[in-house]
Amino acid sequence: MAYTAQDFKKGQPRWCPGCGDHFFLASLHKAMAEIGVAPWNTAVISGIGCSSRLPHYMATYGMNTIHGRAAAIATGCKVTNPDLTVWQVSGDGDGLAIGGNHFIHTNRRNINLNIILLNNRIYGLTKGQYSPTSPRGFVSKSSPYGTVEDPFRPAELCFGARGHFFARAVATDAPGTIEVLKAAYHHKGTAVCEILQNCVIFNNGTHDAVSSKEGRAKNAIYVEHGKPLIFGENNEFGLMQEGFGLKIVKIGENGITEKDILVHDAHCEDNTLQLKLALMGNGDGFPVALGVIRDVDAPTYDDSVTAQIEEVKAAKKYHNFAELLETNDIWEVK
Amino acid sequence: MAETLEVKELAEVAVRFSGDSGDGMQLAGNIFSTVSATVGNSISTFPDYPADIRAPQGSLTGVSGFQVHIGANMVYTPGDKCDVLVAMNAAALKTQYKYAKPGAAIIIDTDSFGAADLKKAAFATEDYLGEMGIDPDRVIACPITQMVKDCLADSGMDVKAMLKCRNMFALGLVCWLFDRDLDIAFNFLKEKFAKKPDVAEANIKVIQAGYDYGHNTHSSVANVYRIETKKKVPGRYMDITGNKATAYGFIAAAEKAGLKLYLGSYPITPATDVLHELSKHKSLGVTTVQCEDEIAGCASAVGASFAGALGVTSTSGPGICLKSEAINLAVIMELPLVVLDVQRGGPATGLPTKSEQTDLLQALFGRNGESPMPVIAAVSPVDCFDAAYAASKMALEHMTPVILMTDAYVANGSASFKLPNLNDYPAINPPYVPEEMKESWTPYLRNPETGVRYWAVPGREGFHHILGGLEKDNKTGAISTDPENHDLMTRLRQEKIDKIQVPDLEVLGDKDDADLLIVGFGGTFGHLRSAMDELRAAGKKVAMAQFKFINPLPKNTAEVLKKYKKVVVAEQNMGQLAGWLRMKVDNFTPYQFNQVKGQPFLVSELVAAFNDIINK
Numbered sequence: 037m038a039y040t041a042q043d044f045k046k047g048q049p050r051w052c053p054g055c056g057d058h059f060f061l062a063s064l065h066k067a068m069a070e071i072g073v074a075p076w077n078t079a080v081i082s083g084i085g086c087s088s089r090l091p092h093y094m095a096t097y098g099m100n101t102i103h104g105r106a107a108a109i110a111t112g113c114k115v116t117n118p119d120l121t122v123w124q125v126s127g128d129g130d131g132l133a134i135g136g137n138h139f140i141h142t143n144r145r146n147i148n149l150n151i152i153l154l155n156n157r158i159y160g161l162t163k164g165q166y167s168p169t170s171p172r173g174f175v176s177k178s179s180p181y182g183t184v185e186d187p188f189r190p191a192e193l194c195f196g197a198r199g200h201f202f203a204r205a206v207a208t209d210a211p212g213t214i215e216v217l218k219a220a221y222h223h224k225g226t227a228v229c230e231i232l233q234n235c236v237i238f239n240n241g242t243h244d245a246v247s248s249k250e251g252r253a254k255n256a257i258y259v260e261h262g263k264p265l266i267f268g269e270n271n272e273f274g275l276m277q278e279g280f281g282l283k284i285v286k287i288g289e290n291g292i293t294e295k296d297i298l299v300h301d302a303h304c305e306d307n308t309l310q311l312k313l314a315l316m317g318n319g320d321g322f323p324v325a326l327g328v329i330r331d332v333d334a335p336t337y338d339d340s341v342t343a344q345i346e347e348v349k350a351a352k353k354y355h356n357f358a359e360l361l362e363t364n365d366i367w368e369v370k
Numbered sequence: 371m372a373e374t375l376e377v378k379e380l381a382e383v384a385v386r387f388s389g390d391s392g393d394g395m396q397l398a399g400n401i402f403s404t405v406s407a408t409v410g411n412s413i414s415t416f417p418d419y420p421a422d423i424r425a426p427q428g429s430l431t432g433v434s435g436f437q438v439h440i441g442a443n444m445v446y447t448p449g450d451k452c453d454v455l456v457a458m459n460a461a462a463l464k465t466q467y468k469y470a471k472p473g474a475a476i477i478i479d480t481d482s483f484g485a486a487d488l489k490k491a492a493f494a495t496e497d498y499l500g501e502m503g504i505d506p507d508r509v510i511a512c513p514i515t516q517m518v519k520d521c522l523a524d525s526g527m528d529v530k531a532m533l534k535c536r537n538m539f540a541l542g543l544v545c546w547l548f549d550r551d552l553d554i555a556f557n558f559l560k561e562k563f564a565k566k567p568d569v570a571e572a573n574i575k576v577i578q579a580g581y582d583y584g585h586n587t588h589s590s591v592a593n594v595y596r597i598e599t600k601k602k603v604p605g606r607y608m609d610i611t612g613n614k615a616t617a618y619g620f621i622a623a624a625e626k627a628g629l630k631l632y633l634g635s636y637p638i639t640p641a642t643d644v645l646h647e648l649s650k651h652k653s654l655g656v657t658t659v660q661c662e663d664e665i666a667g668c669a670s671a672v673g674a675s676f677a678g679a680l681g682v683t684s685t686s687g688p689g690i691c692l693k694s695e696a697i698n699l700a701v702i703m704e705l706p707l708v709v710l711d712v713q714r715g716g717p718a719t720g721l722p723t724k725s726e727q728t729d730l731l732q733a734l735f736g737r738n739g740e741s742p743m744p745v746i747a748a749v750s751p752v753d754c755f756d757a758a759y760a761a762s763k764m765a766l767e768h769m770t771p772v773i774l775m776t777d778a779y780v781a782n783g784s785a786s787f788k789l790p791n792l793n794d795y796p797a798i799n800p801p802y803v804p805e806e807m808k809e810s811w812t813p814y815l816r817n818p819e820t821g822v823r824y825w826a827v828p829g830r831e832g833f834h835h836i837l838g839g840l841e842k843d844n845k846t847g848a849i850s851t852d853p854e855n856h857d858l859m860t861r862l863r864q865e866k867i868d869k870i871q872v873p874d875l876e877v878l879g880d881k882d883d884a885d886l887l888i889v890g891f892g893g894t895f896g897h898l899r900s901a902m903d904e905l906r907a908a909g910k911k912v913a914m915a916q917f918k919f920i921n922p923l924p925k926n927t928a929e930v931l932k933k934y935k936k937v938v939v940a941e942q943n944m945g946q947l948a949g950w951l952r953m954k955v956d957n958f959t960p961y962q963f964n965q966v967k968g969q970p971f972l973v974s975e976l977v978a979a980f981n982d983i984i985n986k
Contacts, residue, residue: 047848074831075834076828076829076830076831076832076833076834077828077829079676079677079828080836081673084839091836091838092836092838092848092849094836095834096834097828097834097835097836098834098835098836098837099673099676099703099836099837099838100836100837100838100839100840101669101672101699101838101839102669102695102696102698102699102839105665105666105669105695105696105699108634108661108662108665108666108669108670108673109669109670109672109673109676109696110673111659111661111666111670111673112632112634112659112669112670112671112672112673112674112675112676112677112681113673113674113676113677113828114673114677115632115657115659115670115674116630116632116657116673116674116677116678116679116681117677117678117679117828117829119829120677120828120829137662137663137666138662138666138669141661141662141666341657341659344652345652345653345655345657347652348652348653349652349653349655351653352652352653354653354654355653355654356625356654357618357621357622357625357654357792358791358792360618360621360651360654361608361618361789361790364608364610365404365558365561365608365609366606366607366608366789367404367407367408367554367606367607367608368604368605368606368607369410369602369603369604369605369606369607370602370604
C-alpha cells in the first residue's frame with residue numbers, strides 16, 4: 037500500500053514560528069510515506085525538550101516520555117516487538133546530556149532503532165541554557181561569561197560507542213533530510229541522524245553557514261558512498277588524504293584531476309576517515325559533511341536476542357512452565 | 371560402643387554450616403535440607419554471607435554461614451539459634467558461635483585451628499574453646515582436612531581440588547548425627563555434577579567418610595537425633611529460594627496471560643538472582659536485557675509493556691531510587707509494569723547483603739506528584755511465587771505499575787515448594803480494546819466499572835495513539851494543562867487503584883479473644899507466627915495478621931485492627947507500616963516493635979517484647 041505524507045500527519049505543531057523542528061517534521065512525514073511502513077507498525081518515541089514534542093504530531097504509535105530515557109524505552113519496545121519500526125527523537129540535551137549513557141549503550145548494542153538527534157546546541161524548553169553541543173565560550177543564561185567546557189561532537193560519541201551508522205542533514209534541506217532518513221531506515225541497527233536545526237529564539241543562526249542552499253554550496257559537502265568527495269559552488273574542490281589527515285585540493289591545479297580525489301566509503305569497517313569527514317567544519321576551513329557518513333552492516337541486538345531464543349528453544353527440552361518445574365530436583369511426599 | 375548410643379527424638383533442629391566464603395557451606399546446607407525435605411520434614415533455610423566475594427582466607431570478615439531449620443511439624447523460620455554449629459575454621463567459630471544455643475553441638479575442623487589460623491581469628495591463646503567458654507564435651511573435634519586428604523589419596527586429585535570436598539565431610543558427619551539417608555545426598559550430587567562424574571564420586575566418597583567417622587567414633591556427642599515427620603501434605607516438592615520463586619511467578623503469569631515476559635535489569639544485591647534465573651529460560655521465550663543502569667532497566671521495561679509484553683524490572687532499594695521517574699511514567703501512561711524491590715539495609719549503599727523492610731514508604735510514596743501504585747509484599751520464600759503472580763495479574767488487568775516487595779531474607783531463604791499447577795491459578799485478562807470500539811476509542815477511555823483504560827498494543831490498525839509523561843485530557847488523550855482536567859485525572863488514577871480487589875486480611879491464632887494482635891507485613895511472617903505460637907503454647911491469648919497487600923489495603927483492615935484491646939505492629943524499620951496504617955485507619959494507636967539490625971527477627975526477642983506488651 038502506498039502512503040502519503042498526510043497519512044503520518046497529526047495536529048498542529050506548537051513550536052515557535054520558524055523553528056527548525058517544523059522543517060524536520062515535514063521531511064519526516066514525507067520520508068515515512070516514501071519508506072512505506074504502515075503508521076500502525078511505526079512507533080515514534082521521544083524524551084523531553086522542544087523537539088521531543090514531535091510524536092504528538094505523528095499519526096503513528098508513540099510516546100513522549102521522560103527526559104533522557106527515550107533510547108532505553110525504545111530499546112525495550114524494539115526488543116520485545118521487532119516487527120515495529122521504531123524511531124527515537126531527541127534533542128542535544130535529551131540525547132547527549134541526561135540521556136548520554138543510553139545513547140552510547142544503544143549504539144554499542146546496535147539495537148535496530150533510527151535515532152534522530154535534533155541538534156540546535158541549546159536548551160530551548162528551559163529557555164536558553166548551554167547544551168553539551170554548545171561550543172566552548174558559548175554565552176547563555178547559565179554561562180553569562182561563556183562556557184569553560186568543550187562540547188561533544190555527536191559523530192565522535194557515536195563512533196566511540198562503536199556506532200555503525202551516522203548521517204547528517206540540515207533541517208532546512210528537505211531533500212537532504214529525506215535522503216538521510218530513508219538511509220537510516222534501510223540500515224539494520226542503530227542509525228544516528230544528526231539534524232542541524234536552528235532555534236530562532238535562543239540560538240538563532242547557529243547553523244547559518246549551511247542553512248541556505250547557497251551556504252551549503254560554499255560550506256558543505258554532500259558525501260555519497262562510492263563517489264569522490266567533491267564540493268564547492270562549481271564542484272571545483274576535492275578532499276585528499278595527507279599524512280594522518282585530510283586536505284582540500286583544487287581540481288585542475290597542481291596536476292590534480294578528479295581521479296585523485298578520495299572516494300567516500302561509508303561501508304568501511306574502520307571508521308578513521310569517516311570520523312575525519314564527520315568532524316570537518318566549524319571554522320577549520322573544511323566543509324561540513326552532509327549525508328550518510330558511515331553505514332556498516334553488523335549483527336543487531338534485537339535479531340541476536342530473537343535468534344538466541346530460537347536456538348535455546350531448539351536445544352532445550354522444556355518450553356512451558358509445567359516443563360520448567362520438572363527440571364528441578366523433585367521429591368514426592370506420599 | 372554402638373550400644374551406648376542414645377537416639378533422641380526432636381521436634382525440630384537447626385544446623386548452621388559456617389566457614390570461609392569459598393568453603394561451600396551453602397552447598398552442604400542445601401544438600402542437608404533437600405535430604406531432610408525428601409523424607410517429609412518441613413524446612414527453612416537462610417544464608418548469611420559477607421559483602422566481600424573472597425575476603426582473605428581464614429579472616430573474620432570472610433566467614434559465611436548457612437542455616438538450615440528442619441522440623442517434624444511446620445517450621446516458619448530458619449531458627450533463631452542453631453542446635454549444631456559446623457565451624458570449618460577458627461574465624462568461623464569466633465564469629466558464628468553467637469548463633470549457637472547453649473549446649474549446641476559444635477563440629478570443628480581441628481586442622482584449621484593452627485597458630486596462624488588462631489591469630490587471624492584474633493584468638494589470644496591456643497585454648498580457643500576456653501576463650502569462648504565452650505564446653506569441650508559439646509565439641510566434635512575432627513581433623514577434617516587430613517581425613518579428606520587421606521580419603522582421596524588415591525583419586526589422583528591435586529590437594530586444592532581435594533580440599534574443596536571438606537564441606538562434604540562435615541555434611542557426612544551431620545547426616546550421621548541426624549540419621550539421614552545418604553542415598554538421597556548421593557543422587558543429588560550425581561545430578562549436580564552429571565557432567566563431572568569424578569567430582570561427584572569424590573564428593574560422595576567424602577560424605578561417606580564423614581558419616582563413617584561419626585558412626586565409628588560417634589565422637590564426644592553420643593546422641594543421634596531423629597526428626598520424624600508428623601504432618602505430611604502429599605505431593606511433589608522442590609526446594610526453592612524466594613528469588614527463584616519470584617522469577618517462576620513472573621514466568622507463570624506471562625504464560626497464563628499469553629504474553630512475552632521482558633525483564634530489564636541491572637545487577638544489584640540481593641536481587642540479581644532473579645536476573646540470573648530468568649536469563650536461563652530463553653526456551654520459554656523469556657527476554658532479559660542487562661541494561662546499562664537501573665534507569666534503563668525500568669525504562670526499557672516500560673517500552674516493552676507499551677509494545678505489548680509483561681514488562682518487569684528487578685532491583686533493590688537503591689535501584690528503586692533511580693527508577694522512580696520511569697515508574698512514574700508508567701503511572702501516568704497507565705501501562706502495566708512490575709517493579710521488584712528485594713529490600714536490603716539502607717540508606718544509600720547501606721548493608722547490601724542484609725535484610726530490612728525499610729523501603730515501604732519509598733514504595734508507597736517515593737515519587738513526585740500524586741502517584742498511587744499498588745504495593746504487594748511476599749510473606750515467605752514460597753509465597754514469592756504467588757505474590758509475583760498476583761503482582762503481574764494486577765499490573766496487566768489494571769494497567770498500572772505494581773511494586774512487589776520482598777527482602778534479602780525472603781529472597782535468599784528457601785523452603786519446600788509444592789509444585790503448582792497453573793490450571794489452579796486465576797486467568798489473567800488484560801483489558802485489550804475491543805475491535806468494535808475503533809470509532810469511539812481514545813487512549814484514556816475507561817471501563818466505567820474498574821476505572822481501567824483500554825490497552826491498544828502497537829501493530830493494530832486504527833488504534834494508533836501517543837502516550838506520554840505530560841498530563842492528558844481525560845477524553846481526547848491530547849496534552850492538557852486544564853486545571854479541572856488535571857484534578858479529575860488525579861482522582862481517576864487514585865480511584866482506579868482504590869478499586870482493585872484484594873483478599874481480606876486473615877487473622878490467625880485466638881481470633882475471637884486475643885489480648886494482643888500482632889501485625890506485620892511481608893517477610894517477617896515466619897518469625898511473627900513462631901512468636902505467636904510460642905506465646906499461645908505458654909497460655910497467652912494472641913492473634914496475628916500479616917499484610918501482604920499493602921496498597922490498596924484489604925477492606926477489613928480497620929475492622930481487624932480495631933477489634934483487639936492491644937495491637938503491636940512489628941517491623942524491621944522505624945515504624946513505616948504503623949505510620950501507613952495510622953494514616954488509613956482513624957484513631958489507630960498501636961504499640962510498635964521496631965528493629966533495624968539487618969538480620970531477621972529473633973523469635974525469642976519477639977516473645978519477650980510481646981509478653982511485656984501483654985503485661986502492660
